[in-house]
Amino acid sequence: MxxxxxxxxxxxxxxxxxxxxxxxxxxxxxxxxxxxxxxRQARRLGAIDEGSLRLADAAKAKIxxxxxxxxxxxxxxRRLLPHLRPGSIVTDVGSVKQPIVDGFARLAAKSKILFVGxxxxxxxxxxxxxxxxxNLFRGSTCVxxxxxxxxxxxxxxLWKAVGARVRTMSAADHDAAVxxxxxxxHAMAHALVHVIAGRRDRNVLTTLLAGSFRDMxxxxxxxxxxxAQILRANAPALTRALAQFRRELNRLEAQLRSPRLRSHxxxxxxxRRPLFNAL
Amino acid sequence: MxxxxxxxxxxxxxxxxxxxxxxxxxxxxxxxxxxxxxxRQARRLGAIDEGSLRLADAAKAKIxxxxxxxxxxxxxxRRLLPHLRPGSIVTDVGSVKQPIVDGFARLAAKSKILFVGxxxxxxxxxxxxxxxxxNLFRGSTCVxxxxxxxxxxxxxxLWKAVGARVRTMSAADHDAAVxxxxxxxHAMAHALVHVIAGRRDRNVLTTLLAGSFRDMxxxxxxxxxxxAQILRANAPALTRALAQFRRELNRLEAQLRSPRLRSHxxxxxxxRRPLFNAL
Numbered sequence: 090m091x092x093x094x095x096x097x098x099x100x101x102x103x104x105x106x107x108x109x110x111x112x113x114x115x116x117x118x119x120x121x122x123x124x125x126x127x128x129r130q131a132r133r134l135g136a137i138d139e140g141s142l143r144l145a146d147a148a149k150a151k152i153x154x155x156x157x158x159x160x161x162x163x164x165x166x167r168r169l170l171p172h173l174r175p176g177s178i179v180t181d182v183g184s185v186k187q188p189i190v191d192g193f194a195r196l197a198a199k200s201k202i203l204f205v206g207x208x209x210x211x212x213x214x215x216x217x218x219x220x221x222x223x224n225l226f227r228g229s230t231c232v233x234x235x236x237x238x239x240x241x242x243x244x245x246x247l248w249k250a251v252g253a254r255v256r257t258m259s260a261a262d263h264d265a266a267v268x269x270x271x272x273x274x275h276a277m278a279h280a281l282v283h284v285i286a287g288r289r290d291r292n293v294l295t296t297l298l299a300g301s302f303r304d305m306x307x308x309x310x311x312x313x314x315x316x317a318q319i320l321r322a323n324a325p326a327l328t329r330a331l332a333q334f335r336r337e338l339n340r341l342e343a344q345l346r347s348p349r350l351r352s353h354x355x356x357x358x359x360x361r362r363p364l365f366n367a368l
Numbered sequence: 369m370x371x372x373x374x375x376x377x378x379x380x381x382x383x384x385x386x387x388x389x390x391x392x393x394x395x396x397x398x399x400x401x402x403x404x405x406x407x408r409q410a411r412r413l414g415a416i417d418e419g420s421l422r423l424a425d426a427a428k429a430k431i432x433x434x435x436x437x438x439x440x441x442x443x444x445x446r447r448l449l450p451h452l453r454p455g456s457i458v459t460d461v462g463s464v465k466q467p468i469v470d471g472f473a474r475l476a477a478k479s480k481i482l483f484v485g486x487x488x489x490x491x492x493x494x495x496x497x498x499x500x501x502x503n504l505f506r507g508s509t510c511v512x513x514x515x516x517x518x519x520x521x522x523x524x525x526l527w528k529a530v531g532a533r534v535r536t537m538s539a540a541d542h543d544a545a546v547x548x549x550x551x552x553x554h555a556m557a558h559a560l561v562h563v564i565a566g567r568r569d570r571n572v573l574t575t576l577l578a579g580s581f582r583d584m585x586x587x588x589x590x591x592x593x594x595x596a597q598i599l600r601a602n603a604p605a606l607t608r609a610l611a612q613f614r615r616e617l618n619r620l621e622a623q624l625r626s627p628r629l630r631s632h633x634x635x636x637x638x639x640r641r642p643l644f645n646a647l
Contacts, residue, residue, distance in 0.1 A: 138581075174391075187584070208576050224544045230575055230576060256576075262412075266569075266572065266573055269567075269573060270564070270576045270580075271576075271580050273560070273563070274580040274583070276617070276620055278580075278637040280613060280616035280617045280636075281616070283620070283639075284548060284612050284613050285548060285549070286636060287637040288548075290545075293537075296533075297489060297509060297545045301550050301553040301587040303558060304553070305583070306640050308579075308584065309640050310637065310640060310641065313633035313636075320629065320633075324624040328621065331617060333566075334559060334560065334563050334617075337566070338556070340533050341555055342555075345599060345607065346600065353558070353562075353596075354588075354595055354596050355592040357562050357588050360564070361585050361589060365577075
């Protein structure tokens with residue numbers, strides 16, 4: 090008997106999860122979306138077993154994954170909860186966890202619906218189910234956030250089944266960590282583009298862009314709407330991360346006229362080297 | 369009759385230039401280096417026609433390219449100049465131009481040796497003639513800096529012959545531009561690595577590194593010795609670039625709690641898109 094999983098929002102992440110879960114042979118995937126054509130496409134691409142336009146059909150599943158952008162998660166959860174049976178477990182795939190965990194706790198305070206937060210650290214600058222890839226999570230990390238007495242195992246098992254390494258941590262620890270490892274880099278990339286875009290001589294400067302600028306701004310090609318939501322939702326932690334980054338920029342600048350600059354750069358060079366297999 | 373070009377320092381840039389010049393059929397390349405084995409390797413790889421350990425052999429050429437790291441250029445030029453015939457044209461490949469142009473003007477004040485600064489915006493995180501590639505400059509930009517009455521054409525012709533687009537500008541304009549387009553990105557990458565490296569929980573954080581962090585720190589894998597030289601040599605312009613970048617970081621941070629964040633990110637997203645053919 091396959092475990093029924095409902096995925097609300099079958100885009101890049103939801104669609105990749107659906108494809109990967111179906112391939113395990115252990116899950117049956119109900120895709121819920123707002124457009125019939127997208128659900129048909131998701132089915133054609135092997136991301137779902139059945140599609141539905143009705144949120145109420147999530148009640149067919151024991152596990153419900155909200156595969157929506159950060160700002161849509163809580164509004165969706167609010168409409169979803171009245172349909173679910175007690176004991177249902179809801180998770181999400183949002184890149185920020187504290188506001189979602191807090192919001193869900195308020196919404197579900199009087200129900201027997203359980204919530205476990207998820208953040209699969211996998212993705213692409215591409216969007217939509219057409220970019221879905223059943224191997225998207227293979228070898229990636231997925232953070233799972235325990236909320237109250239919710240059974241983490243069912244959700245951890247879901248992500249392990251699709252090849253992710255699962256790490257459990259608190260929402261606060263998660264948000265502080267990704268502020269440094271992901272949200273700060275995105276903020277830096279956009280600020281760097283604005284430095285060039287805001288200059289009168291930008292047309293000369295753009296002829297002199299080197300590979301370093303290309304690499305350092307690549308993540309500015311991510312969807313600006315989704316990233317505005319993420320950065321705003323994690324504003325407190327990102328503000329702290331920005332303060333740390335400014336201190337490091339100041340430290341580097343202070344060494345620009347010092348012979349210590351070389352060892353300072355060598356330290357970061359050496360720290361980074363083992364972190365990534367390829368460049 | 370082929371034009372003789374001496375390349376002093378046959379590494380990645382000098383070696384690639386040698387290979388590309390030789391392929392045009394119009395240049396004869398004399399490689400000058402400090403290690404017999406490296407010169408043999410350069411010859412085997414088609415980067416030079418003949419090798420020499422003696423700086424004096426640069427006098428066989430009309431055009432002399434100093435293919436050395438930034439800090440070595442002026443010391444090499446000082447030893448080189450007494451050997452050269454009047455009318456010889458010297459160029460370099462350094463990533464910073466004002467200190468080199470000024471230094472050369474002092475060194476050559478009483479001679480009839482001409483100097484034209486070059487900065488080919490091409491490279492790789494790899495080093496050494498073994499990584500040389502005759503197509504390295506094809507489609508890239510090379511900045512050429514006019515100094516006094518030196519004949520820019522001979523040097524511009526050299527770079528055009530190997531497929532580069534040549535832009536002529538002043539040393540000051542060059543240094544201000546690359547401070548923004550290249551040196552600032554390198555400084556940012558190192559500062560970002562230091563943010564993570566300096567934290568007690570770095571071992572947890574490194575398990576949560578996303579593709580954005582990988583991309584945003586890639587240039588920290590460049591040679592730290594060479595980059596310390598470049599950043600120090602261009603410290604005044606880099607300091608101004610850092611100030612601009614801080615203003616943009618502040619502007620972004622000020623919008624973290626504002627609905628304007630989305631359009632701010634969309635602006636940088638849209639500005640970047642046409643700059644690079646691929647991501």
